[in-house]
Amino acid sequence: MLEQTVTIVANERDTDQYFRLVLHAPQIAPLIQPGQFAHVRILPLKDALLRRPFSIFQVGTDTFSILYKTVGKGTAVLSRMRAGEKLSVIAPLGHGFTVPENGGETPLLIAGGYGMAAMFLLAQRSPQKGIVFVGGRRRVDILCEKEFAAIGWEVRVATEDGSHGEKGLVTQPLLKEIGNRKSEIGNRKLFACGPTPMLKAIGKIAEDFNLPCELSMDEHMCCGVGTCLTCVTPVKAGDTWEYQRTCTEGPVFDSRAIVWAANK
Numbered sequence: 001m002l003e004q005t006v007t008i009v010a011n012e013r014d015t016d017q018y019f020r021l022v023l024h025a026p027q028i029a030p031l032i033q034p035g036q037f038a039h040v041r042i043l044p045l046k047d048a049l050l051r052r053p054f055s056i057f058q059v060g061t062d063t064f065s066i067l068y069k070t071v072g073k074g075t076a077v078l079s080r081m082r083a084g085e086k087l088s089v090i091a092p093l094g095h096g097f098t099v100p101e102n103g104g105e106t107p108l109l110i111a112g113g114y115g116m117a118a119m120f121l122l123a124q125r126s127p128q129k130g131i132v133f134v135g136g137r138r139r140v141d142i143l144c145e146k147e148f149a150a151i152g153w154e155v156r157v158a159t160e161d162g163s164h165g166e167k168g169l170v171t172q173p174l175l176k177e178i179g180n181r182k183s184e185i186g187n188r189k190l191f192a193c194g195p196t197p198m199l200k201a202i203g204k205i206a207e208d209f210n211l212p213c214e215l216s217m218d219e220h221m222c223c224g225v226g227t228c229l230t231c232v233t234p235v236k237a238g239d240t241w242e243y244q245r246t247c248t249e250g251p252v253f254d255s256r257a258i259v260w261a262a263n264k
C-alpha cells in the first residue's frame with residue numbers, strides 16, 4: 001500500500017453518469033490484486049480531507065483506472081478534472097477476490113451498476129473463464145459488456161426497465177443458469193459486487209444451492225486503512241459474531257461469514 005500524488009492521464013465519460021479515470025501510478029500498478037480499491041483524495045474539493053473509495057477497474061504497466069458513477073459532490077468535482085491534474089491516492093487497499101484456478105470451479109460473476117468495476121480485473125486474471133451476469137436499472141447502467149466478451153467471458157444482461165437484456169433483476173438469469181445445470185453445481189463459484197440488497201440476495205442463493213461465494217461489501221468509509229471503524233460489517237465468529245473492517249478484512253468476504261440480520 002502506497003500513498004502518492006498521481007497525475008490524471010484521462011478522465012472521460014463512459015455512459016450517462018459513468019466516467020473512466022486513468023491514473024499514472026507506476027509504483028502502485030504492479031501491486032494491485034483483483035477486488036482491491038484505491039482511496040482517493042479529490043484535491044480541488046473543499047472538504048478534500050475525506051477520501052472516496054473506488055474499486056480498481058483496470059491495470060496497465062504504469063497506470064490503473066477507476067470506473068465511477070457521479071452520485072454526489074466528490075464525484076461531481078472529480079468528473080470535471082482533466083488530464084495533467086493531480087489526485088492523492090492510497091492504494092492498493094483491502095482484501096480482494098480469490099482468483100479462480102485453471103481447471104477449478106467455473107466462476108459466475110454477478111455485478112450491479114458500478115460493481116462491474118471490481119469484477120473486470122478478476123475476469124481478466126482468471127485462467128478459468130465463466131459467465132458474467134450484469135444488472136442495472138437501465139441500459140446506461142450496463143457497463144463493459146463488450147470488454148468482458150473480448151476477454152472470453154459469456155455476458156448475460158438484465159435491466160429493471162427491460163431496455164437491454166432480460167427485464168428484471170440480475171438474480172433472474174443467474175437463477176435460470178443455476179437451475180438449468182443443477183448437475184454442475186458442485187463446480188461453480190459465485191463472485192459478486194453491487195448494492196447491498198443485491199449482495200444479500202446473492203448470499204441467499206449461494207446458501208440455498210450450497211455454492212461457495214465471495215461478496216465485495218459496499219460500506220461507507222472514512223480512513224480506508226483500519227483505524228476509524230466507520231466501515232464495519234458483522235461477521236460470524238464461532239457461536240457469535242463480531243464486527244470486521246470492510247476496508248482491511250474486506251471489502252471481499254466469504255458470503256457464509258456475513259451476518260445479514262445484524263447488518264446496518
Ligand SMILES: Cc1cc2nc3c(=O)[nH]c(=O)nc-3n(C[C@H](O)[C@H](O)[C@H](O)COP(=O)(O)OP(=O)(O)OC[C@H]3O[C@@H](n4cnc5c(N)ncnc54)[C@H](O)[C@@H]3O)c2cc1C
Binds near residue numbers: 072117
Ligand atoms: C470498497 C468500495 C469500492 C467502491 N467502488 C466504487 C467504484 O468502483 N465506482 C463507483 O462509482 N463507486 C464506488 N464506490 C462508492 C463510492 O465510494 C461513492 O459513490 C463515493 O464515495 C461518493 O462520493 P461523493 O462525494 O460523490 O458522494 P457524497 O456526496 O459523499 O454522497 C452522495 C451519495 O452517495 C452515497 N454514497 C457515499 N458513499 C457511498 C458508498 N460507499 N456506497 C454507496 N453509496 C455511497 C451517499 O450516501 C449519498 O447518497 C465504492 C465504495 C466502496 C466502499
Ligand code: FES
Binds near residue numbers: 230245
Ligand atoms: S474506513 Fe476506517 S476503519 Fe475502515
